[in-house]
Amino acid sequence: MNDEQKRNFILQHYYKPYHRGLIADNCYYKVNVNNEACLDNIDLMGKIEQGIIKDLRFDGEACAITISATSIMIKMVMGKTVETALNIYKEYENMIKGEAYNDELVGISIVYNNIYQQPNRKTCALLPWLGLKQIIEKSKK
């Protein structure tokens, strides 16, 4: 993908995010994540059964990077085990921080591989994944 294609892909997810909108269901683990330094603020809810991410949904107010990254993350981890999701997170975090990463695991999130050049955007791209990590932690308790 060239830069233009990456940006178009991100914008598609920004304008039509996957699984945006929360539902009333007590089987879900819920977290709110926000960046103190900026304005991103999202609620995430996830259903995890026998170590598998059965469903993940979100809502909130945030920048194009956060909204699209949340949408893409949900699409990537639905149906996967929590271990796989955490492995993807580790590689994704490495990429966002500008370190070496496994591009197979990062998958389509590779569209954010330029973000490390903009330090003030790193937290935006990582925010949904921090939320997912918290949901997984909650599910293990």
Place this chain on the structure above:
Amino acid sequence: MEVRSDFPLLKQDIVYFDNSATTLKPEIVIKTITDYYTNYTANAYRGDYDNSLKVDNKIKEVREKVKAFINAPSEREIIFTSGGTAAFNLVVNGFFKYYLRSGDEILITKSEHASLALPWFELAKQVGCQVKYIELAKDLTVTLEQVKKAVTKQTKVIALAHITNVIGDIRPIKAITTYAHQQGIYVVVDGAQSVPHLPVDVQALDVDFLTFAGHKMLGPTGIGVLYGKPELLKQVKPTIVGGGMNTDFTSAGTVSYKELPYRLEGGTPHIAGIIGLGAAISYLEQIGLEKIKNHEQDLKAYAVSKLKQLPNLELYNEHTKTGIIAFNVKDVFSQDTALYLNKNKVCIRAGNHCAKMLREDLKVKNVCRLSFYLYNTKAEIDYLVELLAKDNIIKEALW
């Protein structure tokens, strides 16, 4: 205005439209501060040598300058603090903490900055009084009628900004103090957005207390001012005790404090900050606050007329007469707009601007804010309008 060459930072290729947050510093302010650190560093009020005496004289000089700048009756009523927030905390915790009783009411508005609202929230919890709100008019301004509607027999103090930091409306302070004083209500005014931008006369406005910050008026950070009417300021208890503010203390615990203003300025003062503030005030006076006010009004009218032509823009405060414009680009998150402009070397701020209750009345959580000052130009506004007219803002904001 022929001032741009006085500001070293403007040599960088940027447009600075975030003056409500903080302002750039003219060379004379930077030089004055450096001069203190380079040529006559000494502590204040206690040395017996030339440099220390020079420091004392400088502080005295600046106190007189501030007094004249806001037309206070005497320099004893000028208290140096570490900023606007500290000044507000001092008046709330040094005066109103002892004045208010359980059941009393404090009136503020939902467009107030955190520095004004939060000290009252804390005090209300401690004392058992209540924070109530003057309902904003439809255009988000405060009118005397709205104030009258909100006042009850329990109202003991009205606290509000002279000019708000998002909507930029100028409150009718004189009318409010006249009415409030008839009812035996004190009025505390946050001057952070007014003192730097238009002539403020504390005696003409008849405010009981006024606070403001040096860094929003070309001065350094870390310095602010509390003004209080002499009979009230006399009753303010120190919230910081220690060096510099006492005359004596013994092992038996007997303590005596200095007179005003020193009693309320515990610790070594921010000497460089005070001296820098003095230089900033001299600079502003040389240009003239009336001229600065007119320049900002002119810029705002110009910007509004241009921005209104952009169909993708939502303006929230075109009616107010100060250099603050709150807006959003339709369907673009405010921070994305700010990042896009930053990419094009324009500095603006996005968010709630520390006025987090305003969203309840504005019905929008986050907005972009432009705030002008004396060095901004119509050419800079033209450049901004050109950038905002583009239809690929989000895409360009990504990276």
